[in-house]
Amino acid sequence: MTEKKLILALPKGRILxxxxxxxxxxxxxxxxxxxxxxxxxxxxxxxxxxxxxxxxRPFDVATFVAFGAAEIGICGADVLMEFDYSEIYAxxxxxxGICRVSVAEPVGMAGTDDAARWxxxxxxxxxxxxxRRHFAARGVQAEIVHLNGAMELAPGLGLxxxxxxxxxxxxxxxxxxxxxxxxxxxxxSRLIVNRTALKTKPEQIGAWIAKFREAVAQR
Amino acid sequence: MKIELSIPSPAxxxxxxxxxxPPEAEAEAALVEGLMQVFGSHGYERVAPPMLEFEESLLAxxxxxxxxxxxxxxxxxxxxxxxxxxxxxxxxxxxATSRLVHVARPLRLSYAGLCLRTRAVAPELARQVAQAGxxxxxxxxxxxxxxIVLVAAEAxxxxxxxxxxxxxxxxxxxxxxxxxxxxxxxxxxxxxxGLDRKDVADVAEYGGVLAGVLTDLLLxxxxxxxxxxxxxxxxxxxxxxxxxxxxxDSARAVQARDPGLKLxxxxxxxxxxxxxxxxxxxxxxxxxxxxxxxxxxxxxxxxAEPATGITLFPEAVARVAPRGARKPRLFVPLGIAGxxxxxxxxxxxxxxxAAADDLxxxxxxxxxxxxxxxxxxxxxxxxxxxxx
Numbered sequence: 001m002t003e004k005k006l007i008l009a010l011p012k013g014r015i016l017x018x019x020x021x022x023x024x025x026x027x028x029x030x031x032x033x034x035x036x037x038x039x040x041x042x043x044x045x046x047x048x049x050x051x052x053x054x055x056x057r058p059f060d061v062a063t064f065v066a067f068g069a070a071e072i073g074i075c076g077a078d079v080l081m082e083f084d085y086s087e088i089y090a091x092x093x094x095x096x097g098i099c100r101v102s103v104a105e106p107v108g109m110a111g112t113d114d115a116a117r118w119x120x121x122x123x124x125x126x127x128x129x130x131x132r133r134h135f136a137a138r139g140v141q142a143e144i145v146h147l148n149g150a151m152e153l154a155p156g157l158g159l160x161x162x163x164x165x166x167x168x169x170x171x172x173x174x175x176x177x178x179x180x181x182x183x184x185x186x187x188x189s190r191l192i193v194n195r196t197a198l199k200t201k202p203e204q205i206g207a208w209i210a211k212f213r214e215a216v217a218q219r
Numbered sequence: 220m221k222i223e224l225s226i227p228s229p230a231x232x233x234x235x236x237x238x239x240x241p242p243e244a245e246a247e248a249a250l251v252e253g254l255m256q257v258f259g260s261h262g263y264e265r266v267a268p269p270m271l272e273f274e275e276s277l278l279a280x281x282x283x284x285x286x287x288x289x290x291x292x293x294x295x296x297x298x299x300x301x302x303x304x305x306x307x308x309x310x311x312x313x314x315a316t317s318r319l320v321h322v323a324r325p326l327r328l329s330y331a332g333l334c335l336r337t338r339a340v341a342p343e344l345a346r347q348v349a350q351a352g353x354x355x356x357x358x359x360x361x362x363x364x365x366x367i368v369l370v371a372a373e374a375x376x377x378x379x380x381x382x383x384x385x386x387x388x389x390x391x392x393x394x395x396x397x398x399x400x401x402x403x404x405x406x407x408x409x410x411x412x413g414l415d416r417k418d419v420a421d422v423a424e425y426g427g428v429l430a431g432v433l434t435d436l437l438l439x440x441x442x443x444x445x446x447x448x449x450x451x452x453x454x455x456x457x458x459x460x461x462x463x464x465x466x467x468d469s470a471r472a473v474q475a476r477d478p479g480l481k482l483x484x485x486x487x488x489x490x491x492x493x494x495x496x497x498x499x500x501x502x503x504x505x506x507x508x509x510x511x512x513x514x515x516x517x518x519x520x521x522x523a524e525p526a527t528g529i530t531l532f533p534e535a536v537a538r539v540a541p542r543g544a545r546k547p548r549l550f551v552p553l554g555i556a557g558x559x560x561x562x563x564x565x566x567x568x569x570x571x572x573a574a575a576d577d578l579x580x581x582x583x584x585x586x587x588x589x590x591x592x593x594x595x596x597x598x599x600x601x602x603x604x605x606x607x
Binding site: 004067068080086087088089090091092093188190194196197198199200201202203206 | 485
């Protein structure tokens with residue numbers, strides 16, 4: 001059991017390509033097809049016999065690491081904010097995947113009413129907890145419409161008043177007639193580790209954290 | 220698409236609860252008894268508080284930290300609110316400082332029982348948790364801190380837990396440092412959250428004058444010697460220095476008494492059952508994501524008497540410890556007077572109640588490994604099973 005391989009969980013999609021140079025600088029070379037969406041494989045060996053890489057959805061990276069299925073992972077601070085798992089340590093900001101979690105609403109509606117008068121608001125988001133907490137702090141009860149994608153459609157089709165979503169350049173918002181009205185948090189990708197794994201294998205996990213730290217310092 | 224519209228099966232239990240079946244139930248009970256025996260052999264006397272108490276007494280002192288985890292119900296006689304215990308330690312504190320207040324200190328007590336929680340917390344996801352533990356009420360000394368670690372280690376080794384590892388922390392250290400640096404309000408909340416998640420970026424952002432020191436300490440968590448060396452390099456203010464020294468002394472006390480025990484130290488961790496005020500400890504098994512036990516120093520009862528203790532979680536321990544061999548089951552054919560001598564020798568006897576043609580087949584059907592013939596337990600020959 002103690003000889004089990006370490007698992008590094010990587011997020012599919014947006015951040016995966018940006019992870020490449022960081023992994024390379026940390027001396028990790030996964031099997032080449034890990035970047036290919038066409039690959040049916042989900043688990044890939046690396047140049048380190050004791051380390052395997054798994055490729056999962058960004059939200060699932062946090063879940064895999066929180067439950068100890070993967071000891072290490074790379075995941076956006078947005079996901080950590082949403083779940084707030086106490087079993088996850090986030091010891092390093094990798095400085096990649098820079099974006100923000102923001103509130104956006106239709107261009108035509110922004111500024112037409114005083115948000116301070118709201119007692120409730122309907123919000124479409126894939127971040128129900130972040131959205132609820134954000135509005136609760138302003139005394140507004142957020143009614144969440146939980147969507148997994150295409151949030152930008154929701155206000156136009158009457159599904160919600162505003163959306164809370166990840167914004168990188170803002171071009172998707174603009175193309176759908178929305179404007180960013182408030183930044184909830186600036187987000188970048190973090191190296192995360194399972195709490196128990198760090199407590200029980202401090203030398204091994206600590207060595208990987210140190211390699212990533214050097215890799216980030218080099219950039 | 221088929222949606223189940225009928226009423227759920229009566230076998231369905233509320234989330235976070237489970238039936239424990241053979242052979243796990245017996246193994247868990249044996250495990251708890253094994254732990255309790257080790258506790259008893261170190262002079263810890265067993266007490267058994269009730270499941271239910273008045274809310275105020277459960278929540279007094281150390282108990283306040285678990286208020287949100289407690290199931291409540293009303294006593295129909297007195298109309299007073301009662302609580303189902305979510306943790307046994309506060310009950311032991313209550314007993315030590317009330318009914319046993321005149322017993323000589325140090326007072327060593329042990330307990331085993333079930334607790335209920337309103338919410339299932341990952342990764343265990345159980346709302347009923349077994350606890351077995353010891354409390355050492357009296358001297359506030361590194362030797363006492365070390366004793367509970369060593370007793371727990373002996374109990375877990377007795378259960379043959381592989382890769383045992385203990386983590387020592389001082390939950391009061393970080394708050395003392397923040398107090399003395401005058402970090403308050405929202406910045407303090409953000410910094411504490413960042414420290415709890417070992418988020419170096421947050422600690423750098425909200426750490427103010429302490430950012431450098433806290434980051435160093437954060438990164439020093441791990442091997443005890445390395446963490447102690449990092450603590451020694453920090454120029455603490457007086458109160459923080461006292462706490463850091465105590466953490467060092469307690470870690471050294473454990474190392475001196477059991478040099479082979481894997482020990483880590485995490486100076487900035489302040490997590491626990493939240494009532495911990497001094498050196499705290501968590502037990503792990505390398506390779507398992509679950510905590511096997513948790514404890515630490517706290518103040519017990521209305522007079523804030525110093526106390527320390529550790530609670531082991533037998534269900535988590537059972538998942539990492541090898542399960543002991545089951546008793547061999549001896550089939551006793553109809554009409555034969557039991558076999559007390561064989562029971563004493565370790566057999567579980569299974570009496571035949573109704574006649575059957577093939578005794579051997581009947582014995583197998585009842586999961587027996589042996590059959591009683593002429594007063595002797597005869598092992599049933601192993602059948603050639605076809606594994607295809």
